[in-house]
Amino acid sequence: MDLNLAGKTAAIVGGATGIGKATCQVLAAEGCKVAVLDKDIAAAEAVANEIKGKAVQVDITSFDNVNAAFAKVAEDLGPVNILVFADGKYDTYGTVMQTGVETWDAEIAYTLNGCFHCIRAVGPMMKANKWGRIIVLSNRAVSSGAYGQSAHIAAMGGLFGLTKTAALEYARANVTCNIILPGLVDTPSYQALPEAVQEMLVKKGLSKRLQAPEEIANSIAFLCSDYAKGITGAEFDVTMGNELFVF
Amino acid sequence: MDLKLAGKTALVTGGARGIGKSVAECLSGEGANVAIFDILADAAEETAQAIRDAGKKSCCLPGKLV
Numbered sequence: 264m265d266l267n268l269a270g271k272t273a274a275i276v277g278g279a280t281g282i283g284k285a286t287c288q289v290l291a292a293e294g295c296k297v298a299v300l301d302k303d304i305a306a307a308e309a310v311a312n313e314i315k316g317k318a319v320q321v322d323i324t325s326f327d328n329v330n331a332a333f334a335k336v337a338e339d340l341g342p343v344n345i346l347v348f349a350d351g352k353y354d355t356y357g358t359v360m361q362t363g364v365e366t367w368d369a370e371i372a373y374t375l376n377g378c379f380h381c382i383r384a385v386g387p388m389m390k391a392n393k394w395g396r397i398i399v400l401s402n403r404a405v406s407s408g409a410y411g412q413s414a415h416i417a418a419m420g421g422l423f424g425l426t427k428t429a430a431l432e433y434a435r436a437n438v439t440c441n442i443i444l445p446g447l448v449d450t451p452s453y454q455a456l457p458e459a460v461q462e463m464l465v466k467k468g469l470s471k472r473l474q475a476p477e478e479i480a481n482s483i484a485f486l487c488s489d490y491a492k493g494i495t496g497a498e499f500d501v502t503m504g505n506e507l508f509v510f
Numbered sequence: 511m512d513l514k515l516a517g518k519t520a521l522v523t524g525g526a527r528g529i530g531k532s533v534a535e536c537l538s539g540e541g542a543n544v545a546i547f548d549i550l551a552d553a554a555e556e557t558a559q560a561i562r563d564a565g566k567k568s569c570c571l572p573g574k575l576v
């Protein structure tokens with residue numbers, strides 16, 4: 264199946280590691296011109312070199328910075344056709360009562376505001392082109408809650424509302440916006456968890472295994488294609504059924 | 511993107527026409543062998559024949575699901 268993505272400009276936010284990195288690789292293999300956007304420019308450059316893409320440093324907490332980063336992408340690779348938001352903070356663990364206001368604010372400022380800045384910045388380019396794809400990575404636990412991750416899951420829940428609203432508002436411009444809910448994926452943020460927690464999470468799941476980042480990236484690539492033009496405002500559980508009832 | 515469906519056998523119920531027919535054609539295009547199961551025997555055979563004419567494997571299974 265030819266996804267017809269050759270020549271499209273794809274900007275992957277959080278593209279230096281994990282699912283974002285795998286998405287850069289998969290979309291580059293499909294012929295996209297890929298911009299690897301990340302706060303860690305050295306890691307972004309490593310990915311960009313590998314796929315002959317372009318690395319751009321970005322501080323997603325600043326709208327001006329995001330706007331400038333996407334303008335740079337547009338200048339070098341052409342207007343952004345595809346935005347994949349694969350970023351988030353993964354160091355704000357704590358129950359509601361353990362979470363300080365500063366920690367909370369930092370998570371929201373990074374993940375939720377960051378995603379808004381990105382969607383806001385690419386909107387005019389996609390609308391002008393009458394074609395666009397926005398894929399946002401959220402979390403399956405937004406509907407169930409996740410013990411000790413109040414700030415992170417709250418931000419991830421915010422991404423839901425934001426993406427669905429963008430889907431409504433951009434639909435007439437032929438811009439689709441969808442949400443991917445990954446499962447337990449072998450990424451640096453997973454590897455950073457304490458070993459006991461990793462073990463518990465794998466055991467708890469239905470499949471008893473970790474997913475490779477490419478598994479998520481392939482779903483993203485499909486949503487970017489014209490085959491998925493009828494899909495917008497939807498969320499996709501790519502957890503291998505990990506959240507289904509098991510006994 | 512290679513969906514790696516070559517050589518897989520797909521059974522498409524209601525595959526004679528409409529969305530089912532499109533599903534059968536799409537899977538066939540990806541290299542799958544397609545069995546068309548439908549109550550509309552003539553239309554099912556027509557769809558299967560068209561797939562065979564395109565050089566792919568397909569057969570027709572007229573029948574009721576209930």
